[in-house]
Amino acid sequence: MEKKNHEIPDHDDVKEGKKDHYHDEHHFDSLGNHDDIDDTDFHWKNSLFTSRRNLTFKITLTGVFLALAVALSAFEMLYEQLLDKIPLYGVAIPFRILDILVITLSLAALGPIFSGLIAFIVPFIHLIDAHNPLTLLIDSFGYFVSIWLMWFVYYFIFRNSSIHKHPIKSVDKFKRWSPIAIYVPIITIIYTMLVFAMLYITTNSDHGHDHSHLSTEMINSYHEAHSGEWTSIKENIGIFIGVISAVELVRFSICYILFAIIEPQVKKINHYYK
Numbered sequence: 001m002e003k004k005n006h007e008i009p010d011h012d013d014v015k016e017g018k019k020d021h022y023h024d025e026h027h028f029d030s031l032g033n034h035d036d037i038d039d040t041d042f043h044w045k046n047s048l049f050t051s052r053r054n055l056t057f058k059i060t061l062t063g064v065f066l067a068l069a070v071a072l073s074a075f076e077m078l079y080e081q082l083l084d085k086i087p088l089y090g091v092a093i094p095f096r097i098l099d100i101l102v103i104t105l106s107l108a109a110l111g112p113i114f115s116g117l118i119a120f121i122v123p124f125i126h127l128i129d130a131h132n133p134l135t136l137l138i139d140s141f142g143y144f145v146s147i148w149l150m151w152f153v154y155y156f157i158f159r160n161s162s163i164h165k166h167p168i169k170s171v172d173k174f175k176r177w178s179p180i181a182i183y184v185p186i187i188t189i190i191y192t193m194l195v196f197a198m199l200y201i202t203t204n205s206d207h208g209h210d211h212s213h214l215s216t217e218m219i220n221s222y223h224e225a226h227s228g229e230w231t232s233i234k235e236n237i238g239i240f241i242g243v244i245s246a247v248e249l250v251r252f253s254i255c256y257i258l259f260a261i262i263e264p265q266v267k268k269i270n271h272y273y274k
Contacts, residue, residue, distance in 0.1 A: 108266035112151035119143035
């Protein structure tokens with residue numbers, strides 16, 4: 001890609017002129033505009049922002065993704081008992097996918113700075129539902145790490161471009177799909193540990209409930225039940241590690257697969273606003 005051949009190759013305008021396509025290092029967008037792919041297009045800095053116009057685009061789109069992620073998080077909160085938790089030995093394992101899925105997909109268009117900001121903010125909507133603030137802080141940290149880890153693996157290590165595909169299809173597929181082998185195992189391990197931290201806090205806190213209307217006997221019974229949850233976790237630690245790891249593996253695998261499928265289409269938008 002370093003030697004530029006500025007002779008635009010012949011191509012079928014009828015078949016290819018109306019869609020985004022590549023001829024070696026030559027790129028044609030859906031409007032028929034042509035530009036050459038350059039090695040600098042694959043530098044990680046371009047995934048942050050490329051111009052004032054691009055920065056304005058990212059800031060505007062950040063509001064859209066933030067609103068969508070908050071709405072989906074609120075939806076999961078409303079249907080928490082059905083969608084959000086998986087019971088195991090009487091312990092509710094937290095599980096959300098819609099909000100982190102949208103946040104992950106936003107990375108392709110927004111880059112890690114703005115997507116990371118959304119990732120950190122969104123979990124705090126669950127304060128409305130009387131969640132422990134400390135567990136939400138841990139969740140926010142996990143979301144934030146997830147975004148930056150994916151960016152580091154996808155754009156920094158594998159040098160994917162935010163505006164161009166690699167002109168060699170086999171290389172493009174390798175660079176697009178190989179990161180899953182690094183990203184998913186690492187974030188699964190990280191989030192499994194974070195979930196255990198959240199479970200420990202949840203099962204050993206007062207849960208912020210108002211007990212003024214309860215008798216002493218009922219209060220003692222309530223806290224004994226939650227104390228028993230952590231005991232159940234310790235007694236079945238191997239099963240909990242296995243189940244939580246499997247849940248996180250599935251959750252982040254889905255996020256990555258959809259990201260890898262959609263990201264090439266987002267390149268076209270990024271290319272327009274570069």
